[in-house]
Amino acid sequence: MNETNHRPASFAEYVGQTQAKTVLQILCKSAKKKGTSICHTMLSGRPGLGKTTLCRILANEMGSNLIELIASNLQDPQQLTAQLAGLQENDILFIDEIHSLPRAVEEILYSAMEDGRITMVVESEYGDLMKNLGMSSKQTRTVTLDLPPFTFIGATTLAGMVSAPLRSRFIQTLDLEPYAIDELKQIVQNASSKMNFDISPTLAIEVAKRARNTARIALGHLKWIIEYCIATDSSASTQTVTEAFILKGIDDNGLTKIDRSYLQLLVNAKSPVGLNSIAASLGESSQTLSESVEPYLMQEGYIRRANRGRVAEQKAFNLILKMEVCT
Numbered sequence: 648m649n650e651t652n653h654r655p656a657s658f659a660e661y662v663g664q665t666q667a668k669t670v671l672q673i674l675c676k677s678a679k680k681k682g683t684s685i686c687h688t689m690l691s692g693r694p695g696l697g698k699t700t701l702c703r704i705l706a707n708e709m710g711s712n713l714i715e716l717i718a719s720n721l722q723d724p725q726q727l728t729a730q731l732a733g734l735q736e737n738d739i740l741f742i743d744e745i746h747s748l749p750r751a752v753e754e755i756l757y758s759a760m761e762d763g764r765i766t767m768v769v770e771s772e773y774g775d776l777m778k779n780l781g782m783s784s785k786q787t788r789t790v791t792l793d794l795p796p797f798t799f800i801g802a803t804t805l806a807g808m809v810s811a812p813l814r815s816r817f818i819q820t821l822d823l824e825p826y827a828i829d830e831l832k833q834i835v836q837n838a839s840s841k842m843n844f845d846i847s848p849t850l851a852i853e854v855a856k857r858a859r860n861t862a863r864i865a866l867g868h869l870k871w872i873i874e875y876c877i878a879t880d881s882s883a884s885t886q887t888v889t890e891a892f893i894l895k896g897i898d899d900n901g902l903t904k905i906d907r908s909y910l911q912l913l914v915n916a917k918s919p920v921g922l923n924s925i926a927a928s929l930g931e932s933s934q935t936l937s938e939s940v941e942p943y944l945m946q947e948g949y950i951r952r953a954n955r956g957r958v959a960e961q962k963a964f965n966l967i968l969k970m971e972v973c974t
């Protein structure tokens with residue numbers, strides 16, 4: 648069984664995200680006809696929805712060289728300048744998590760995106776002469792470099808935190824949507840057939856239902872079920888899939904132990920609780936809660952934000968009551 652990460656390599660294999668996919672396919676077609684590069688594009692959406700995958704597909708379909716960078720590794724403006732200076736015609740430069748680019752680094756992108764040029768500070772070629780004349784050999788001068796036509800793809804999980812000047816320089820902004828159960832079922836079935844693992848459509852739906860509308864989570868669940876079946880010398884059946892999910896503490900709605908502890912805390916409090924207090928009580932960071940736990944609980948109507956903190960909705964009370972009855 649081949650268990651490497653089988654990312655879809657073409658638009659045809661990439662399930663769902665119809666709007667983003669169609670726009671990119673049109674841009675691809677028109678760029679190929681014109682013989683130009685695709686316009687600078689921002690991809691936003693929650694973790695695991697397929698931003699990186701979509702960018703790699705775009706590079707494949709365009710036959711372009713792809714340079715992938717992560718904002719947190721670009722702390723020094725010169726690092727970005729060096730990458731931009733090395734671009735070849737029609738290259739795609741992909742930077743992940745653009746909301747966390749330092750301002751000085753971001754500013755280099757402004758002219759690269761808008762005017763297709765960057766300004767670099769280089770050491771003067773007269774450095775030696777200056778040194779001989781007793782002047783500092785660290786004399787520098789500014790040069791402007793015209794870049795070849797290229798495409799910048801910026802990805803972010805927090806679109807609201809991308810600065811206005813950077814955001815406004817993207818010609819296209821595409822928001823990836825949470826997946827529907829049917830789409831996740833398809834993703835699970837495609838991946839399992841690539842891995843030569845038999846899973847019935849009914850069981851693929853069971854996996855999809857617990858995937859929190861996210862492709863990465865669906866594939867993570869599938870991989871766990873495969874491990875479980877191999878270890879227990881069994882095939883995928885209602886019983887093995889249920890056992891595998893129970894062992895991982897994942898319930899029928901895809902909620903995990905941390906989700907349930909979070910909801911239990913809010914239900915017990917009966918009044919709004921601040922994020923920091925919840926984080927301290929659960930021993931989690933506020934960032935983990937606000938980025939990985941709360942979005943799904945809010946989307947599914949378990950909790951809401953109020954003026955003085957987070958509040959449990961009736962759905963959370965029902966769930967906790969049901970859990971207490973079952974134990």
Ligand SMILES: Nc1ncnc2c1ncn2[C@@H]1O[C@H](COP(=O)(O)OP(=O)(O)OP(=O)(O)O)[C@@H](O)[C@H]1O
Nearest residue numbers: 654655661662694695696697698699700834862863
């Ligand atoms: N539409 C899709 N069809 C099939 N598989 C998908 C799709 N979208 C994502 N995947 C799979 O889900 C996983 C996560 O996708 P990806 O890494 O592209 O997400 P991301 O949005 O870049 O996440 P992050 O914000 O954490 O970087 C990958 O293994 C990818 O192959």
Ligand SMILES: [Mg+2]
Nearest residue numbers: 698699700743
């Ligand atoms: Mg990514």
